Amino acid sequence: MTTYRIAFVGTGPAPESPDASGFAMAYRHAMAYDSRNDCKLVACADIVRENGDAFADSFAISDSNVYESYETMLEETEPDIVSVCVPPAIHADIVVGCIQTGIPDAIHCEKPMADTWGDCRRMVTEASEGNVQLTFNHQRRFGGPFRKAKALLNDGAIGELQRVEFSASTLFDYGSHSFDLSNFYVDESDPKWVLAQIDYSEENIFFGAHNENQALVQWEYESGVHGLAVTGTGSGAQLVDCHNRLIGSDGTIEIGVGFGGGEPGPVLRVRRTGSTGWETIDTDEDVHGAKDVTSLEKDQVFLRRAVADVVESLSSDESSDLSGENALRATKLIFGAWESARRRGRIEFPLSFDDNPLVAMVESGALTPEPASD
Numbered sequence: 001m002t003t004y005r006i007a008f009v010g011t012g013p014a015p016e017s018p019d020a021s022g023f024a025m026a027y028r029h030a031m032a033y034d035s036r037n038d039c040k041l042v043a044c045a046d047i048v049r050e051n052g053d054a055f056a057d058s059f060a061i062s063d064s065n066v067y068e069s070y071e072t073m074l075e076e077t078e079p080d081i082v083s084v085c086v087p088p089a090i091h092a093d094i095v096v097g098c099i100q101t102g103i104p105d106a107i108h109c110e111k112p113m114a115d116t117w118g119d120c121r122r123m124v125t126e127a128s129e130g131n132v133q134l135t136f137n138h139q140r141r142f143g144g145p146f147r148k149a150k151a152l153l154n155d156g157a158i159g160e161l162q163r164v165e166f167s168a169s170t171l172f173d174y175g176s177h178s179f180d181l182s183n184f185y186v187d188e189s190d191p192k193w194v195l196a197q198i199d200y201s202e203e204n205i206f207f208g209a210h211n212e213n214q215a216l217v218q219w220e221y222e223s224g225v226h227g228l229a230v231t232g233t234g235s236g237a238q239l240v241d242c243h244n245r246l247i248g249s250d251g252t253i254e255i256g257v258g259f260g261g262g263e264p265g266p267v268l269r270v271r272r273t274g275s276t277g278w279e280t281i282d283t284d285e286d287v288h289g290a291k292d293v294t295s296l297e298k299d300q301v302f303l304r305r306a307v308a309d310v311v312e313s314l315s316s317d318e319s320s321d322l323s324g325e326n327a328l329r330a331t332k333l334i335f336g337a338w339e340s341a342r343r344r345g346r347i348e349f350p351l352s353f354d355d356n357p358l359v360a361m362v363e364s365g366a367l368t369p370e371p372a373s374d
Contacts, residue, residue: 005081107135112334128324136327
């Protein structure tokens, strides 16, 4: 059996109090790798030495394999897989830096991909040219409710899929998962166009990146399926009052009822044409992971499956469900939506810019968010 050597860039502090400034995702990745017999945690790098030392102590990594420079870590420890868990603004430079060393065979990076569209494309291009498996941690694809919904869809429970919908707190941070799930349901069809409007009146920073306060997004896939998304909190988010909704020619599937801020309901339900009401589908998991456990334990349910996909795809030399190409397909809808707000019109794909339209609007004064209230 091959044993894969795993290293981490960006450990962050310990995970007792995760928040919008940091979620200690390296710890969560490490727990998932550490649960496998074919993975050995060998090294970590963090610019804050104390963070790296604490991480190494938690996972029995040798003190000599704790680094402040990820380049030195790669050169001296030669890992097979690197998990990149730094803020989105520096994802691209570190991912590309790892690729260009020619050392790791695979890189598993946290989402969202990067904070500019150009950097998102740069990572995927460099990985392809360097023959490195690049994946992004859209682990919700492996959640029980989402997989059961896809099985219902594939079995024809609601006929032909016509529209995907979702509610999320933001387009960039949480919405990265939501667009990825939408693409999962349409079998990775490419989007044709997107039309959106946003509100950004109060500063909303997650992991160092701007996120709108509220958005309304419509798009269409090459397959003809349409999409509808809302973000924010309160009454506006209740337009789509569930985590995901799949509308077909013969019925509707809803996942995470009440997720948009309404009355909580079933994790998964289906209403078929001609039926008298909703049918609740049993599931041992909710939209975040296992039920009735801690946040960290919830994450592990989906993360272990995601890490398994990363490792097994590398072993089999087959494309991962978490591939950079799939992540790019989801992320183009985020940047396309913000570009639609910037141009005040419909955006046809492919995208013809490299920057971050939301940040550009803030920097130009087109958007003037007030400081966040305490």
